[in-house]
Amino acid sequence: MNATAAPKQRRWTPPFAERALDAVVRVPGSKSQTARALVLSAISDGPSTIRRPLVARDTLLMVDALRSLGADIDTGDPEQWTVTPGPLRGGADVDCGLAGTVMRFLPPIAALADGPVAFDGDPHARKRPNDGVIKALRDLGVEVDDGGTPALPFTVNATGSVTGGALEVDASKTSQLVSALLLAAPRFERGLDLRHTGDKPVPSRPYLDMVVQMLRQAGADVDDSEENRWRVAPGTLDGREWVIEPDLQNAAPFLCAAVVVGGRITIADWPTRTTQAGDRIRDVLTELGSRVEWSRDGLTVIGAPSTLEVDLDLADASELTPSLAALFGVSRGTSSISGVAHIRGHESDRISALATELGKLGAEVDEREDGLAITGRETRPMTWETYADHRMAHAGAIVGLVTPGLALSDVACVSKTWPDFAEVWEQTIRGGGNAEEAEA
Numbered sequence: 001m002n003a004t005a006a007p008k009q010r011r012w013t014p015p016f017a018e019r020a021l022d023a024v025v026r027v028p029g030s031k032s033q034t035a036r037a038l039v040l041s042a043i044s045d046g047p048s049t050i051r052r053p054l055v056a057r058d059t060l061l062m063v064d065a066l067r068s069l070g071a072d073i074d075t076g077d078p079e080q081w082t083v084t085p086g087p088l089r090g091g092a093d094v095d096c097g098l099a100g101t102v103m104r105f106l107p108p109i110a111a112l113a114d115g116p117v118a119f120d121g122d123p124h125a126r127k128r129p130n131d132g133v134i135k136a137l138r139d140l141g142v143e144v145d146d147g148g149t150p151a152l153p154f155t156v157n158a159t160g161s162v163t164g165g166a167l168e169v170d171a172s173k174t175s176q177l178v179s180a181l182l183l184a185a186p187r188f189e190r191g192l193d194l195r196h197t198g199d200k201p202v203p204s205r206p207y208l209d210m211v212v213q214m215l216r217q218a219g220a221d222v223d224d225s226e227e228n229r230w231r232v233a234p235g236t237l238d239g240r241e242w243v244i245e246p247d248l249q250n251a252a253p254f255l256c257a258a259v260v261v262g263g264r265i266t267i268a269d270w271p272t273r274t275t276q277a278g279d280r281i282r283d284v285l286t287e288l289g290s291r292v293e294w295s296r297d298g299l300t301v302i303g304a305p306s307t308l309e310v311d312l313d314l315a316d317a318s319e320l321t322p323s324l325a326a327l328f329g330v331s332r333g334t335s336s337i338s339g340v341a342h343i344r345g346h347e348s349d350r351i352s353a354l355a356t357e358l359g360k361l362g363a364e365v366d367e368r369e370d371g372l373a374i375t376g377r378e379t380r381p382m383t384w385e386t387y388a389d390h391r392m393a394h395a396g397a398i399v400g401l402v403t404p405g406l407a408l409s410d411v412a413c414v415s416k417t418w419p420d421f422a423e424v425w426e427q428t429i430r431g432g433g434n435a436e437e438a439e440a
């Protein structure tokens, strides 16, 4: 199977949970850290290594794209990739798949190449918002040909350099616009003085701490002391060793499973300090009444099915929405999620997709512009549509724990960030998890 091609659909019946859970789960590396490490390594002055990278469709698409732009990337060892930068060349065709990180992070890098770079992706990727990136590049003096529609497909007509300087953007649809510009900024002749001037706040803020931290680790001079303003000095970046943390967003469905079914789930190697937005799940599950404990192995959640009544603003951790909405859809009580209007532009319109599927399941759902209120009711057998969205598949797996006769229309979409998700989920629910296997 070609790991970067759009996956062929596979129907899946997730396991029904027969007993309380007791498992240690090892989740693969952070998508967001792997993407940033790849980009920074490709524009550094020397070679880098990336330890424990995420090996999945999104990051392999990033690898392919950076190779076509001139980097030499060795992915032969899945535990450690090496990146040797080369001059950025034009003439490349970049396949973004459905990866927001590729479609946003790479156009500003492509603008530094010595010729045109064309971008396209999966059918739904053409619907994801990218007007911010295109407008920002034009405001920086880079010519972009989008055929009149500011979304994929488009071509960045690069000429080898970007002047940079002061720039205002509206990043309220996606934080990735800010991350994208900051990643390329050290290579702009005058660096970048970037301001978010939109009426609404930038969502998913922890990802901006992540990009600033990683830029500094690579030797960049970044000033983020003023709210909604980031200043990056021009300069070179150092090649280095990156160590990627486990992906906490991908851990979330497993932790939610402990609450739905009862029992304990440990996620191995949970970082004690992190900029990952998914770390928020610890506080959320504590607020929901679960026990959350650190141990030598990692982070353990001890859950029990109970009535859930919370109102969560998930603006900073919006990718948790599908798993938590699924949890609310199979629990007693009414809970709500707000602050996530922008996830209508994620891999699917997640608010509408969740409202539709949870409604079919039997839950009472109030779909709002920026979230959902959900009251769990008795569930009924159904086909849970996944909309080519990995996190909708995670949500379907959660509701399947207590819904006999539920099948997912497609589980292959999980290849975006974790090709083995379904197998690990089955092992975990049936007993054991995957940690011993990973260590063997």
Ligand SMILES: O=C(O)C1=C[C@@H](OP(=O)(O)O)[C@@H](O)[C@H](O)C1
Pocket (backbone or CB within 6 Å): 031, 032, 033, 035, 100, 101, 173, 174, 175, 176, 179, 203, 204, 207, 318, 319, 342
């Ligand atoms: O920078 C990143 O790595 C990401 C930022 C977030 O994007 P949004 O700001 O669009 O939510 C997040 O949802 C996405 O999965 C990864």
Ligand SMILES: C=C(OP(=O)(O)O)C(=O)O
Pocket (backbone or CB within 6 Å): 098, 099, 100, 101, 319, 346, 347, 391, 417
């Ligand atoms: C929003 C997501 O991804 P992307 O990086 O494609 O925006 C996600 O993984 O939930």
